[in-house]
Amino acid sequence: MAEQNKDAGELVKVRRNKLEELQSAGKNPFEIMKYDTTHHSMEIKDHFEELEGKEVSVAGRMMFKRVMGKASFCNIQDLEGRIQAYVARDEIGVEEYKDFKKMDIGDIIGIKGTVFATKTGEKSIHAKEVVLLSKSLKPLPEKFHGLKDTDARYRQRYVDLIMNEESKDTFIKRSKIISKIRSFLDGQGFMEVETPMLVPNAGGAAARPFETHYNALDEDVKLRISLELYLKRLIVGGLEKVYEIGRVFRNEGVDTRHNPEFTLMELYQAYTDYNGMMELTENLYRYLAQEVVGSTTITYNGIEMDLGKPFEKITMVEAVKKYAGVDFDEIHTVEEARKAADEHHVEYEERHKKGDILNLFFEEFVEDNLVQPTFVLDHPVEISPLTKKKPENPDYVERFEFFMNGWEMANAYSELNDPIDQRERFKAQEELLAQGDEEANSTDEDFLNALEIGMPPTGGIGFGIDRMVMLLTDSSAIRDVLLFPTMKSMGAAKNEANNAAQTAPVEKTVEKAIAEVKETYDFSNVEVEPLFKDMVDFETFSKSDFRAVKVKECEAVPKSKKLLKFVLDDGSGVDRVILSGIHDYYEPEELVGKTLLAITNLPPRKMMGIDSCGMIISATHLVEGREGLNVLILNDKIPAGAKLY
Numbered sequence: 001m002a003e004q005n006k007d008a009g010e011l012v013k014v015r016r017n018k019l020e021e022l023q024s025a026g027k028n029p030f031e032i033m034k035y036d037t038t039h040h041s042m043e044i045k046d047h048f049e050e051l052e053g054k055e056v057s058v059a060g061r062m063m064f065k066r067v068m069g070k071a072s073f074c075n076i077q078d079l080e081g082r083i084q085a086y087v088a089r090d091e092i093g094v095e096e097y098k099d100f101k102k103m104d105i106g107d108i109i110g111i112k113g114t115v116f117a118t119k120t121g122e123k124s125i126h127a128k129e130v131v132l133l134s135k136s137l138k139p140l141p142e143k144f145h146g147l148k149d150t151d152a153r154y155r156q157r158y159v160d161l162i163m164n165e166e167s168k169d170t171f172i173k174r175s176k177i178i179s180k181i182r183s184f185l186d187g188q189g190f191m192e193v194e195t196p197m198l199v200p201n202a203g204g205a206a207a208r209p210f211e212t213h214y215n216a217l218d219e220d221v222k223l224r225i226s227l228e229l230y231l232k233r234l235i236v237g238g239l240e241k242v243y244e245i246g247r248v249f250r251n252e253g254v255d256t257r258h259n260p261e262f263t264l265m266e267l268y269q270a271y272t273d274y275n276g277m278m279e280l281t282e283n284l285y286r287y288l289a290q291e292v293v294g295s296t297t298i299t300y301n302g303i304e305m306d307l308g309k310p311f312e313k314i315t316m317v318e319a320v321k322k323y324a325g326v327d328f329d330e331i332h333t334v335e336e337a338r339k340a341a342d343e344h345h346v347e348y349e350e351r352h353k354k355g356d357i358l359n360l361f362f363e364e365f366v367e368d369n370l371v372q373p374t375f376v377l378d379h380p381v382e383i384s385p386l387t388k389k390k391p392e393n394p395d396y397v398e399r400f401e402f403f404m405n406g407w408e409m410a411n412a413y414s415e416l417n418d419p420i421d422q423r424e425r426f427k428a429q430e431e432l433l434a435q436g437d438e439e440a441n442s443t444d445e446d447f448l449n450a451l452e453i454g455m456p457p458t459g460g461i462g463f464g465i466d467r468m469v470m471l472l473t474d475s476s477a478i479r480d481v482l483l484f485p486t487m488k489s490m491g492a493a494k495n496e497a498n499n500a501a502q503t504a505p506v507e508k509t510v511e512k513a514i515a516e517v518k519e520t521y522d523f524s525n526v527e528v529e530p531l532f533k534d535m536v537d538f539e540t541f542s543k544s545d546f547r548a549v550k551v552k553e554c555e556a557v558p559k560s561k562k563l564l565k566f567v568l569d570d571g572s573g574v575d576r577v578i579l580s581g582i583h584d585y586y587e588p589e590e591l592v593g594k595t596l597l598a599i600t601n602l603p604p605r606k607m608m609g610i611d612s613c614g615m616i617i618s619a620t621h622l623v624e625g626r627e628g629l630n631v632l633i634l635n636d637k638i639p640a641g642a643k644l645y
Contacts, residue, residue, distance in 0.1 A: 011139050018102055019135045027099070029132045035059050035110040041076070041083035044115055045123050056125060057112040058083065059133060061162060063140075067101055076109060077162070084124040085111050092130055099132065106136030151589070154479050155487055167480070170473045173292060174481055177469055178245060180291045181265065184284055190241040190267060195230035197223060197247070203447070204228030204386065206439040207250040210260075223249035227266040228386065228460065229447045232415065235268050235458050236450045243267035245465065254587050255555035256477040257407065260486050263465040268415070272459040273388075274398045277412035278375055281402055281461065282311050285373065292472050300405050300471050303371060311373040311402075316362055319376055324365035328358050345606060351435050355380025355395065363559045364609045370403035385425040385441060387413040404471060412461035419451035488589060527622040545601040546617070546644035547571065548634055554588040557608050564588055565610065570600055571641015579612035585629045595634040597644065 022028060039056045060078035071088040089097035103109065112129040140162060153160040153167070161168050182192065200219070202209035204226030214221045227244050234242050245265045252260060269276060289296050289307045296308035314322070321327045324344065331337050337357040341348050346360050358380050370376070379399045381389060387397035398414035416422050423443070432440035469481040479485035549568040552575065557563035562581040570576045578598060597617040604611040619630045 008139065012137060015104060015135065015137050015139075018104070019137065022099075022132070022135070027132070029135050032131070032133055035131065035133055037110070040080040041078050042080035044083060044125070045081075048115065048117070048123050051115045053114060053116070055112065055114055055128075057110065058125065059110040060108065061136075062103060062105055062107050062109050065103070065105060070097075072100065074109075076111060081165075084118075084122055085113065085127050085130075086116075086118070086124055087127045087130055091126070091128055096130065100130050103130075103132060104136060104139070106138075106140045107132060108134035108136070151487075151592075154485050157483055170469075170475055170481060171483060173473050174469045177288060177292055177472060178465065180288055181245070181284070181465075184287050185243055185267065188241070188280070190243045190269075191239060193231070193234060193239070193242050193244055194246070195224075195227055195234075195244055197249075199224050199230075201229075201442060201444045201447075202226075203441045203444050205248075205250075206383075206441075208252060208438045210249050210251045225250050226462070227264060228462070229444055231266055231268050232455060232458070232460070233447065233450045235270055236453055236455045240270040240456075241267070253556040253583055254486060254589055256479075257467065257470075257558070258556065259466070259478050259482055262478070262482075264462055265465055266460065266462040268458055268460040270456045270458050273414040273457065274377075274400055274412050274459055277459045277461040278311075278313075278400060281375075281410055281412070281463075282373075288468070288472060298472060298474075300474050301476065303405065305372055305404055305471075307373055311375055313375045313377060315378045316358060316376055316380070317378070317396075319366045319370075320358060320361045322366075323369055324361050326361060328354070328361075347608075351432065351437070353382050355382030359383050360559075367403065367408070367558075368406040368609075371405055374403045375400045376403060384413070385429050386416050386422070388416050388418075389421075407467055407471075408464075409467055409471075410461055410463045412459065415455070415458040415460045417451060417455040417458060419448050422451055423448055488587060525623055526628075529620075543601075544599055547598055547600045548638045548640060548642040548644070549576065549596050549598045549600075550640040551591050551594050551596060554591045556583055556588060557610070560608055563608060564591075566591070566596075566616065568596075568598065569640040570598070571639065576600065576613055577611065578614045578616055579607045579610060580616040580618075582616070582618060582629060582631060586631065591631070595636050595638055595640075597632045597634060 019029075035057075037057050037059050039051075039058060041058060041060070044051055044056060044058070058076060058078060060076040060082075062074050063077045063082060064073075064075040066073045070090065071086065074085050074087060075082045076085060087097070087100055092100070110129075110131040110133050111125055111127050113125040113127040116124060116126050118124055141159065153164070161171070185192070198212075198214065198221045200221055202222040202225045204224075205228070207225040209222040209225050211220060211222050213219070225248055227246060227248065231242055231244060243265060244267075245263065247261050248264045249261045252258060254260065267280075269280075286296055286307050289298050297304055297306050299305075317328045321329075326340050326344065328337075331340060331354065334354050334357075337354040338348065340346075341357050341360065344361070344364075346357070346364050348357050348360055352360070359382075362376075366376075377400045378390060378396045379387070379401070381387075381395055381397050384397040384399050387399045390396050390398055400412050401408050402410035402412070416425070426441065426443040426448070429441040430443060433442060466478050466481055469475070470478060473481065475481050547570050549566075549570045551566055552569055553565075553567035555565050557565050557579060560583075562583050563579050564581075564583050564586070566578045566580065568576040568578060576598075599615045599617065600613075602614050604613045606612070617632050619632060621628045
């Protein structure tokens with residue numbers, strides 16, 4: 001099409017001129033307040049037999065137009081889909097037809113007319129009236145998909161929803177899933193409640209909170225990381241079945257399964273335990289699959305998962321024995337646990353106790369194998385500060401995690417209601433906090449006061465809504481199910497035309513921002529390692545194979561604070577996986593699409609159960625005793641596989 005071949009800037013100018021002409025003629029579309037519609041597109045198609053020959057009115061965005069002299073065709077897109085309209089000059093009027101011919105793809109229009117079928121059988125509307133409701137001043141992209149445009153899709157979700165039917169369908173399904181959850185729980189006698197987002201003490205989970213300052217009270221507060229502690233207060237107050245679906249915030253990295261703000265559902269039921277939560281989980285997931293997918297068998301990334309049969313149950317100790325060959329029932333001391341970890345190359349920290357190391361084994365060897373619906377029961381007490389101990393074995397607690405597709409989908413407890421025991425657990429968490437564990441809880445005195453008033457035996461569970469939606473919509477990344485995922489701001493000129501409309505296109509905006517903000521660096525306090533005095537011969541040096549590599553994918557390694565997993569194009573035609581401990585300095589999204597430097601002939605090294613085949617090259621230095629690091633990013637003109645000499 002001729003329009004698509006024009007310069008984008010010229011297209012915008014042409015559209016603005018059209019708007020000015022309309023305004024001068026007293027036809028300003030932006031002055032129209034409303035447009036009455038009778039039907040949506042799919043409604044007309046689905047009920048064609050009863051609507052044929054009857055008058056309807058629809059509204060939506062024009063996505064196609066073909067002008068043929070005195071008559072034309074166009075397609076308009078609304079919430080439900082697209083429908084064709086036949087627009088004839090003799091039907092709508094000469095002046096109106098001239099206005100129609102000047103309308104652009106992307107304009108929002110209203111059409112009134114009669115329902116009919118064309119000679120080819122296309123269900124259509126024979127227009128009697130076409131009204132321009134809103135002028136689109138920027139052209140829609142011809143194509144808006146693929147890896148190259150992923151970043152732009154997330155930043156400009158409004159364009160993504162227009163151009164990608166699959167994306168719109170995902171979010172419609174998301175809304176339906178949440179609606180069905182509410183329907184299910186309401187039918188079970190649960191009451192939906194709301195609890196504070198700004199809290200003095202962010203507890204209920206192991207995560208680093210976002211911190212801010214409340215000016216009116218002159219107090220530091222945190223954004224909640226969990227819903228737990230306030231919902232339990234309501235159980236104390238006598239509300240026996242409560243739930244909340246709400247945003248929580250964790251100051252952590254971004255990858256395919258994690259976003260710093262996400263939707264969590266937690267529910268608590270008095271007078272039951274974690275067995276009651278297992279029954280509820282199984283029934284809920286089965287109900288959602290049937291209602292949303294239409295079957296209790298769902299498919300994710302080509303793998304079928306059967307929600308129709310009873311879910312598997314296995315203890316954490318049994319699971320580690322099954323998949324790692326290590327029996328923690330035979331391990332009695334921290335020393336023995338550390339020895340087992342050393343033998344199986346499981347990394348641990350000095351503060352870790354036996355239970356912590358059991359959990360590390362589970363993360364390393366078990367999680368990825370739990371594809372079918374599985375309850376993992378009876379976690380070590382060290383990692384479960386809010387859970388009742390098992391009476392027969394106080395080293396473990398009545399807790400389960402629910403897994404599908406190798407992902408943790410839910411976490412449930414027989415809730416701890418002993419205020420004395422709870423204080424001791426908080427004390428242990430405070431010690432971990434003092435040792436540098438930023439995810440440890442601090443003591444919540446008001447919550448302890450509530451427990452001292454008295455909380456009945458209670459079962460509780462938390463569901464990650466976003467992961468649930470990913471599974472039920474077969475979406476590959478959490479950003480595909482979040483309308484507006486967290487993104488790094490483009491460039492340093494933070495608010496300049498909202499960073500040129502969040503990059504349109506992304507690449508040019510970045511370059512512009514860099515050009516506009518000339519950053520200066522102070523190297524006066526930088527320390528670098530002294531140069532090696534020993535010489536190395538050329539033959540030895542040449543054995544290291546330095547190659548330019550393109551980053552195809554990058555994500556945080558689960559359960560690791562430092563490691564990023566790179567999937568790289570090294571020019572060989574076979575993807576190369578390299579793990580690099582640079583997450584303190586870079587988020588994965590910053591590096592996707594970049595050209596980096598790597599050594600490719602190092603022997604594979606297993607890290608967190610993943611073979612790392614090479615090394616990403618970075619430059620390191622010290623600033624006032626703290627390490628600084630910069631990944632070497634090469635010019636994108638350098639092809640993948642180019643060898644460095």
